[in-house]
Amino acid sequence: MRCFRFYGFRWYTWTVFIFLFFAMIILQPITWFHFLWTKYIGVEEPRNKILRSIYDNSANIIKSVKIRTAIYLIVSLGLAAISIVNVIGCTEVKIEDPPDSETVLSNCVSSWHVTQCWGLALLLNFLFSRVFFIFKWIVAGGMTCFYLYVVWDLKSTLFAIDATWNVGLDPRISHTLSVIIITVSLYWIDRTTEYRNRLDNLWQIQLNEEQQEAETMLKVNNMLLENILPAHVVQVYLNLHRSIDELYYENYDNVAVMFASLTDYKLGMETDADMSDKFVLSILDEVISDFDRLLITGSSIHKVEKIKVAGWTYMAACGLDPNRRDSIDSSSNTSTIRGNSPYDKAVVLTMVEFAAAMMMQLRNFNRGSFQSFEGLNLRIGISNGKVAAGVVGSLKPLYDIWGHAVNMASRMDSTGETGKIQVTENTALILEECGVLTACRGETFVKGAGYVKTYFVPLDDHFNLIKTEDSILYYRKENRNRYNNLINGFDDVSDATSVYSFNSLYGMSAANDITSIQADNYFASRSYEPNDGDSITSSELDYTTTDNAYNNDMTRNQTFEPADSTSNSEDVEDTRC
């Protein structure tokens, strides 16, 4: 009976095994650490130093091609070495009993096991996904060649005496065929997988691009729609389940409506008609764009909605809040009653502040404009009340508002004065309740409504609304300006006024000219009778003002100074007509 002696593994066998074991143990967590941390803990980086360095190395492995390739080489070649080291390390021993018998290989595993392990090493080589495919093919080719060298030369005896499935076929050929077939098959599997992955990747890129395009288009559509429709109406129109014929209609109890007309547009000196049109359009475009910017820069929580631009008129409204449709805050169902709720007041106040901001914006525009342009002015009308809103038209939908408040706002504009904000009585009452100064203009004829009381909303030098409590200061300043203007012969009040005043103030045959100044409609209801005891008498200058605190002495060429600068504000509160 033959007797085999076991000689144990050689040192290099153990070395390779131990090295690879630790390499695998260390590399595994390092390569996966970043992925697992991000997935289960989050994007926040670890604070612990050791974890942080593992995290960084792990991130480097993901980013760096060189590190990835090095790991690939260590793992693939290491596994190949493990599967072959046993064969290279096995020794030929002489069988001692009987003494003349042949040598046999000892300490070797079955050569078919080795070939299968080699096949697994080849499989692992192709499993690495983020390594350049030609490089993988070179490594796989090198491994196959080396294996064939082992089979046919280095350990030829071991493979030659092995079992084979084909009787008469050299087992080494069987091993050779197995390894080559495994290599080629894996190569094709790898190529087709790679091709599919690339295709998937391209599709993914294409899909991403198309998704981005679709998102951009959606944003553009939204933007365009939001330019012509209020945001909440856009959502209704973007609803795919909405029927095309469905009418969109809303009712609001209190909306502040504004019509602002550009006046004094003595634009361009060009003789060429086309050129002039272009110039006018560019001016209009710039001014309207400036106004549009105010819609988004306003600080009020109540949104001012641009309704349309018709010719030189800018129409806007405040209070078209989707949550306020059929508002229960409304105190009455008649359109003339004012809205008493804080919301109603805020809506009106926001609209008036917006109008003031438009005036300031236009002043800035005029200051920055070029020489051939003589400047624009604004005439603004505001009203508030019940409004019906809706979208009309299907191909070119237009959001618009209708109602008494809209008609009145339009009339406040058309019957107003350049450079002033005219409001209806209802709106003025709300403003007054908000502590904003208004000045009664008097009875104004409004088509369809007859004579109605209208009010101006005065603004200070910085286009701010004036608080009721500051009315004394305001009127004093107004008077001072007026007198200064009159004395200097300025022409920014009505012509008749300035002519008359100039004459009277300088004692030039004034008495028989004009006996009353209606200079400015901020001043109404009370008479101011200057008394200098000299050239100007009350009959010469019947100056109407709301502030009877200013019964002062006024001397010729002297700046107007009120005698009682601490007058009670109650004196000026009554600005009703």
Ligand SMILES: Nc1ncnc2c1ncn2[C@@H]1O[C@H](COP(=O)(O)OP(=O)(O)OP(=O)(O)O)[C@@H](O)[C@H]1O
């Ligand atoms: N949604 C709106 N958009 C623009 N302007 C409007 C709107 N609703 C009313 N107006 C304007 O308000 C003004 C007053 O309307 P109202 O119906 O009282 O008078 P009208 O007699 O029809 O108008 P007009 O005096 O122009 O003939 C009109 O000039 C009209 O153009």
